[in-house]
Amino acid sequence: MTGLLELLGLGASAELLSLSGWGGNLLRGLANSLQIAFGAFGLGLVIGLFGAYGKLYGGKVTRDLLAIYTTVIRAVPELVLILILYYVGSDIINKISEAMGGGRVEINGVAAGIWVLGVVQGAYATEVLRGAIKAVPVGQIEAAKSYGMPAFMTMRRVTIPAMMSFAVPGLANLWLIATKDTALLAVVGFNELTLETRQAASSTRAYFTFFLAAGFLYLMVTLCSGVVFARVEKWARRGQPSLKGGAR
Amino acid sequence: MISLKELMQPHRIVMMLVFAGIVIWCAFALRWDWVPKYAPLALEGLWTTIWILVVSTFLGFLLAVPLGLAQAVGPWYLSIPARTFCTIIRGTPLLLQIWLLYYGLGSLFPQFPWIRSSELWPYLRQAWPYAVLALTLSYAGYEGEVMRGAFSGVAKGQLEAAKSFGMPRFTIFRRIWLPQAVRNVLPTLGGETILQLKATPLVATITVMEIYAVSSRVRADTFIVYEPLLLLALVYMAIAGVIALAFRRLEKG
Numbered sequence: 001m002t003g004l005l006e007l008l009g010l011g012a013s014a015e016l017l018s019l020s021g022w023g024g025n026l027l028r029g030l031a032n033s034l035q036i037a038f039g040a041f042g043l044g045l046v047i048g049l050f051g052a053y054g055k056l057y058g059g060k061v062t063r064d065l066l067a068i069y070t071t072v073i074r075a076v077p078e079l080v081l082i083l084i085l086y087y088v089g090s091d092i093i094n095k096i097s098e099a100m101g102g103g104r105v106e107i108n109g110v111a112a113g114i115w116v117l118g119v120v121q122g123a124y125a126t127e128v129l130r131g132a133i134k135a136v137p138v139g140q141i142e143a144a145k146s147y148g149m150p151a152f153m154t155m156r157r158v159t160i161p162a163m164m165s166f167a168v169p170g171l172a173n174l175w176l177i178a179t180k181d182t183a184l185l186a187v188v189g190f191n192e193l194t195l196e197t198r199q200a201a202s203s204t205r206a207y208f209t210f211f212l213a214a215g216f217l218y219l220m221v222t223l224c225s226g227v228v229f230a231r232v233e234k235w236a237r238r239g240q241p242s243l244k245g246g247a248r
Numbered sequence: 249m250i251s252l253k254e255l256m257q258p259h260r261i262v263m264m265l266v267f268a269g270i271v272i273w274c275a276f277a278l279r280w281d282w283v284p285k286y287a288p289l290a291l292e293g294l295w296t297t298i299w300i301l302v303v304s305t306f307l308g309f310l311l312a313v314p315l316g317l318a319q320a321v322g323p324w325y326l327s328i329p330a331r332t333f334c335t336i337i338r339g340t341p342l343l344l345q346i347w348l349l350y351y352g353l354g355s356l357f358p359q360f361p362w363i364r365s366s367e368l369w370p371y372l373r374q375a376w377p378y379a380v381l382a383l384t385l386s387y388a389g390y391e392g393e394v395m396r397g398a399f400s401g402v403a404k405g406q407l408e409a410a411k412s413f414g415m416p417r418f419t420i421f422r423r424i425w426l427p428q429a430v431r432n433v434l435p436t437l438g439g440e441t442i443l444q445l446k447a448t449p450l451v452a453t454i455t456v457m458e459i460y461a462v463s464s465r466v467r468a469d470t471f472i473v474y475e476p477l478l479l480l481a482l483v484y485m486a487i488a489g490v491i492a493l494a495f496r497r498l499e500k501g
Contacts, residue, residue: 077446087473198351211348
């Protein structure tokens with residue numbers, strides 16, 4: 001293996017990328033990125049579910065406020081939102097801590113990343129889920145109501161399973177955006193994959209090696225997610241007649 | 249657009265009053281004394297942002313048309329590279345692509361004497377060519393996929409009709425295929441252009457002085473945190489609004 005790499009002239013790159021070299025840093029960065037992406041996606045889903053229900057069934061004021069939330073978030077660059085939310089979040093935490101008699105609080109990078117990206121994801125998830133809920137035939141929800149199901153049970157047993165097949169493609173896109181948006185946190189100084197890469201690259205001057213390696217890692221995450229989401233979509237569509245023709 | 253009658257509902261009037269209150273509070277309670285000093289720089293930055301946006305979307309679209317065609321109807325030796333390109337661009341963060349081009353190529357070029365002595369060198373030493381290149385490639389990658397769908401979506405009968413009129417292939421493409429495809433994806437293109445606008449602040453990380461970089465500088469110089477960011481958000485919302493309106497015009501016309 002080593003001989004082959006030497007033969008291809010990649011011996012130096014392999015040494016730089018080995019786990020005892022900078023490769024370990026890159027993988028740690030990847031772990032951080034994935035942690036933030038998972039958290040942000042989850043938080044985004046929760047916000048999105050409430051947002052979608054608010055937009056569809058909420059009162060006039062709720063609907064208008066949610067419209068402002070989704071419009072503003074979707075018109076302002078993520079980088080600007082990340083900075084605003086980051087400062088707002090740390091200000092609020094420090095105010096609370098001062099009020100309780102404590103000093104300034106050191107903010108956990110992963111938690112801050114999840115909060116800022118989660119709020120951004122929430123706006124997009126609201127739109128995706130709203131569309132999906134609207135695509136569920138009204139009759140199904142009315143049937144559930146006529147059986148006397150409470151609202152929450154209707155949501156859990158009827159609306160969410162029925163809307164899944166409509167929501168999954170949009171949610172897959174959102175997940176990809178979440179993984180790629182974690183790179184933006186590098187600008188605020190979180191040690192995720194992109195920042196680790198840049199630090200490794202600038203201290204070894206091997207820019208191409210590290211940026212290509214990081215690109216490869218991101219691409220692997222994207223491609224694997226694609227496979228997973230294809231399976232999830234198949235699962236969400238279980239029982240639906242296939243449009244591709246041929247009886248199954 | 250929302251009509252005046254829709255706006256004049258009681259709860260909306262109350263909300264607008266609250267909003268006006270917030271604006272007035274912002275105007276008086278927050279610090280805006282830095283604005284006159286940085287206004288010329290901000291205008292320059294705004295110009296850079298718009299200029300980079302227009303050039304990269306235009307070039308990116310020109311690149312996206314062959315990418316879409318290659319994927320939709322091209323032979324395998326064209327469609328596979330095109331698909332690979334789109335997958336790679338869409339699968340990696342733009343920030344990483346920008347840094348790869350700027351730091352990677354930027355560290356590679358000075359090693360070649362013939363590049364250093366060429367007439368392009370004064371440009372290659374600056375950051376903006378890398379910024380434009382990265383944004384162009386990124387737009388082309390996303391739009392290549394969109395155009396693939398658009399080209400395969402044009403009704404086959406139209407192309408056959410044109411052929412039966414005896415139109416040469418390129419004329420069919422120019423007069424029938426491309427206009428139909430573009431018309432079908434105009435709403436998507438509008439959305440993608442706004443996404444492209446939202447990608448422009450990333451080039452500030454490679455020292456291109458656009459509007460986001462100006463606001464960062466104000467923050468670094470004066471330690472005022474929220475005001476430049478709020479103003480910046482408003483600027484981006486205004487540009488996004490203009491783009492949305494322009495595309496709506498295009499769709500109607």
